[in-house]
Amino acid sequence: MMLDNLLDPVVLCFVVGVAAGLLKSDLQFPEQLYEGLSIYLLFSIGLKGGIELSRAAPGEVFVPVLATVALGVIIPLVAYFLLRRLGRFDRPNAAAIAAHYGSVSAVTYAVVISYLVRIGQSYESYVTVLLVVLEIPAIALGILIARLGSATGGVKWGALLHEVFLGKSVYLLVSGLLVGYFSGFDRSEAVAPLFFGLFKGALALFLLEMGIIASRRIEGLRYTGFFLVIFAVAMPLVSGAMGTVAGLLSGLSLGGTTVLATLAASASYIAAPAAMRIAVPKANPTFYLTAALGITFPFNILVGIPIYHAMARFAHSIGG
Amino acid sequence: MTLAHRKLVTIITESALESMLVKDLENFGVTGYTITNVRGEGARGKRKGDWDQNRTICLITICRSDLAHVILDHLAAVYFEDYAIVAYLSDVEVHRGNKF
Numbered sequence: 001m002m003l004d005n006l007l008d009p010v011v012l013c014f015v016v017g018v019a020a021g022l023l024k025s026d027l028q029f030p031e032q033l034y035e036g037l038s039i040y041l042l043f044s045i046g047l048k049g050g051i052e053l054s055r056a057a058p059g060e061v062f063v064p065v066l067a068t069v070a071l072g073v074i075i076p077l078v079a080y081f082l083l084r085r086l087g088r089f090d091r092p093n094a095a096a097i098a099a100h101y102g103s104v105s106a107v108t109y110a111v112v113i114s115y116l117v118r119i120g121q122s123y124e125s126y127v128t129v130l131l132v133v134l135e136i137p138a139i140a141l142g143i144l145i146a147r148l149g150s151a152t153g154g155v156k157w158g159a160l161l162h163e164v165f166l167g168k169s170v171y172l173l174v175s176g177l178l179v180g181y182f183s184g185f186d187r188s189e190a191v192a193p194l195f196f197g198l199f200k201g202a203l204a205l206f207l208l209e210m211g212i213i214a215s216r217r218i219e220g221l222r223y224t225g226f227f228l229v230i231f232a233v234a235m236p237l238v239s240g241a242m243g244t245v246a247g248l249l250s251g252l253s254l255g256g257t258t259v260l261a262t263l264a265a266s267a268s269y270i271a272a273p274a275a276m277r278i279a280v281p282k283a284n285p286t287f288y289l290t291a292a293l294g295i296t297f298p299f300n301i302l303v304g305i306p307i308y309h310a311m312a313r314f315a316h317s318i319g320g
Numbered sequence: 321m322t323l324a325h326r327k328l329v330t331i332i333t334e335s336a337l338e339s340m341l342v343k344d345l346e347n348f349g350v351t352g353y354t355i356t357n358v359r360g361e362g363a364r365g366k367r368k369g370d371w372d373q374n375r376t377i378c379l380i381t382i383c384r385s386d387l388a389h390v391i392l393d394h395l396a397a398v399y400f401e402d403y404a405i406v407a408y409l410s411d412v413e414v415h416r417g418n419k420f
Contacts, residue, residue, distance in 0.1 A: 031357075031375075273373045277336040281402035289373060 017211020046176020049128020102138020123255030324417025
């Protein structure tokens with residue numbers, strides 16, 4: 001199962017991207033292509049979720065959403081506690097890293113969905129909603145924890161809420177959801193070839209670029225210390241397990257539980273870093289970017305997703 | 321034609337600060353500014369500009385000497401400690417001194 005995942009073209013593209021970075025190839029995506037692909041992917045993810053949501057029974061979303069909000073609060077608190085007590089990080093750095101691990105990576109979500117489709121595992125149609133829901137609470141909580149300890153108060157909450165709720169990743173996901181939900185399945189047929197037919201190819205290309213970017217973060221390992229490396233591998237396993245339990249308790253299917261576990265295990269590297277840089281300037285970006293993007297993201301793509309699938313299967317075999 | 325002496329303020333910093341800096345400058349009453357995307361390397365490492373958290377901007381504006389010093393002091397107090405930022409003043413001569 002592990003090897004099968006590694007041979008997926010999307011995952012292999014990530015591997016050759018990492019290799020390009022490590023071998024110091026001069027390959028570099030133009031900024032506009034990176035921007036264009038990320039807009040396309042985020043909007044497609046939202047759109048697909050919205051269309052599927054329009055066919056879901058209203059009400060069945062409620063309990064999983066509550067469970068997801070709970071994860072969004074508990075995961076950063078656990079991460080913060082571990083970073084402070086075991087890692088000896090100061091408050092701003094611990095809070096900023098915790099916010100990254102509580103929030104989500106939409107690309108990791110896209111990869112778990114393509115994994116489930118490939119192995120023929122069905123999942124609840126509304127899981128995109130959980131992706132959006134899990135993106136925000138941890139960022140807000142991280143900022144709050146960091147600010148509680150600093151004498152220099154004066155958070156510009158207006159600007160910050162604007163940044164978090166109207167930042168491009170949340171905005172694209174939510175607007176895709178709305179467009180898909182209101183236009184529905186039949187009317188969306190005309191845009192389907194662009195947004196769904198080409199999706200996996202675009203995802204593969206984007207992961208090639210993410211491989212290059214992630215490999216550049218690896219040089220940050222010289223400054224981060226050994227603890228953060230351990231944390232960046234252990235934390236997704238812990239939060240993946242919490243996501244599995246939350247999925248099982250809220251009645252998600254095996255596929256849905258796998259998605260929620262992967263969402264819980266993933267760490268943000270778009271919304272969270274942008275918010276933290278402004279709101280918690282005392283936190284060193286080398287720490288949170290190296291951990292979230294240099295270690296946890298590759299870990300999840302390469303070996304994490306099959307592990308979370310196995311966790312979900314185990315939980316369903318004993319609990320479901 | 322006599323040219324007026326003004327200061328050119330140059331700020332090279334993380335793109336994350338762009339909207340905050342622009343707001344600051346407008347509050348100080350500068351009449352205009354120009355921003356370009358740049359890349360380079362400094363005390364806080366290489367900034368290759370290859371993705372969001374790694375982009376660098378160069379913001380320039382021309383103003384009177386006293387205002388330029390106020391801006392520089394403000395930048396030093398608010399941003400110098402926590403962000404990758406370089407800011408400096410230089411002398412320039414301009415037509416239409418009333419414009420700046």
